[in-house]
Amino acid sequence: MHKKLFIPGPVEVRQQVLEKMATPMIGHRSKEASELQRRISDNLRKLFYTESEILISTSSGSGLMEGAIRSCTLKKAAVFSVGAFGKRWYEIALSNNVPADKFDFPLGQAVDPAKVDEVLATGEYDLITITHNETSTGIMNPIEEIAEVAKKYPNVIFCVDTVSSAGGTKIEVDKLGIDICITSSQKALALPPGLAVCTFSEKARARAEKVQFRGTYLDLLSLYKYIKKKDYQYPSTPSLSHMFALDYELDYILNVEGLENRFNRHIEMATVVREWAERYFEIFPDKRYLSNTLTTIKNTRGISVSELNKELGRRGFQISNGYGDLKEKTFRIAHMADMTVADVKELLLNINEILALE
């Protein structure tokens, strides 16, 4: 029995999108491939509210995180971490011999923009990384306020992991001055996993030109130069199946649902889950910075989350246990992608039935 996925990726994918994954192959050096990939880039620019070039990588979002921090750090990177995905940025930097320092905030708390200011004022750093939406805790960082700080330091490359938020919440890349904004296919973009995309500013490009050993497959500058020279074709054979599906879904997002409607639907779904969580449990993270795509709930009733998930499985639903040390102490409900408010309500009704909540 298929389980409807309320987990923070892979998300539930609509039948129409799945069918696009089954599109017959075309040559990746064809005019048709160029047109497909150019159209995707044009539409992603609308989704990200940017004039920057778009780079597409057949990899997970982590692949492009590696490409960003390795291609664009010359001096030292400052990693601001509010959980598992901040830690990942830092470990990626170390594994590539990229100098980096990590600044941690307690689990459930957001990045403090004042701390970012303090760190950048030292002049030690020329790149910063922010996890916009931290799926391990359910925090959505105050990206506007952090952006205001970042703008004070024009030599700093501003990298943002929007893997679990882009497509579900408005991220105005150019207005925020983000140089590299990364997301991947299997979250709010509502596709299967396997593709990652990022914006790549002129400033990031200029920086990468100065960095010597950037590797090949994940090197943002190599990707950029290749698509410019070869009319949006990629150096290696990309996942064309994901391209077909992304092309279809971007048209749906922009022209059928509409961006504002999509962002509002995510807020509505989040509101329903938060109200439910407040009524029967407690919300785990700082309420000033709640994620629009995922809610982390404190297990104040001491239920067995894994037992709950098993029973939900029998009914055709799946939610997530807490992440790492937060397992069983919290549980997580993702409300993103092409899911509807009705889907979310149906899930919550089932949880209520199983736990006999009234």
Place this chain on the structure above:
Amino acid sequence: MHKKLFIPGPVEVRQQVLEKMATPMIGHRSKEASELQRRISDNLRKLFYTESEILISTSSGSGLMEGAIRSCTLKKAAVFSVGAFGKRWYEIALSNNVPADKFDFPLGQAVDPAKVDEVLATGEYDLITITHNETSTGIMNPIEEIAEVAKKYPNVIFCVDTVSSAGGTKIEVDKLGIDICITSSQKALALPPGLAVCTFSEKARARAEKVQFRGTYLDLLSLYKYIKKKDYQYPSTPSLSHMFALDYELDYILNVEGLENRFNRHIEMATVVREWAERYFEIFPDKRYLSNTLTTIKNTRGISVSELNKELGRRGFQISNGYGDLKEKTFRIAHMADMTVADVKELLLNINEILALE
């Protein structure tokens, strides 16, 4: 109109396999994902005739080439190049600050095992790379003879790019002593592009333990350790769609068609194309080392290859022009994956009609 692809990847994908790409999503941290990925690894071990562990990367084959040369070179890599994909190994090494030397053979010639011996005898190198099947020229290198040489140097890691041959021709990894044997989904494995796989020997693992900065996403040792710890789950969200399709296709290859039948079918298809090429044109590469999956044909009649391909396109077929400098001087017909001898004959009949060959 869909064009049947006789190009060296992406290949034509059967409808049944395409449909598997449309399988609904499952959680990538589920027991189901572990079972799927373990089964794929077990079946790939049969395809590669190996006891080595299998690593799966959501990337193109080039991604794993980068992982191999970066993760496992401690001293210096010797790259033996017979065309575009040999050159790629070398450029990947340089871009990662991995010391490497490239030894070139003329286009259309194979690697000379005596040269490999001479190079390794210097003691300068601790890793070699061979392109088993070079799709830019149609050469299939004498891997058995090269393997005999490699065995004389037990401290050398033996890496082989079998991207365009594995699944179409027998490669007995353990018998040949290959440490890292790489392939990707969109060639003789008959899937859409987007996934790469490799074998990873104990010797390669021990070497990688000694290499300090291996990166993260493409690091073979990180992948290895993670799947061992997490029951064949991967550190980042993998392309589950490709996993579903690969699982289906491996069962087909091993249990429906059978490996020996599959390899024989590839020889039959190659024979038909070679006989046709000899009759109407000439074969480009050294006839002692012809590829079983692709034939490069010398354009002795001075036809316009691009015009031929346009007319073939109108009839629902696509072949490849020559690669790089060999464009219009040669053309290429791929005969790999799930294509049949009848498909190949149909293509050749159409070429004969278009060119009025008798």
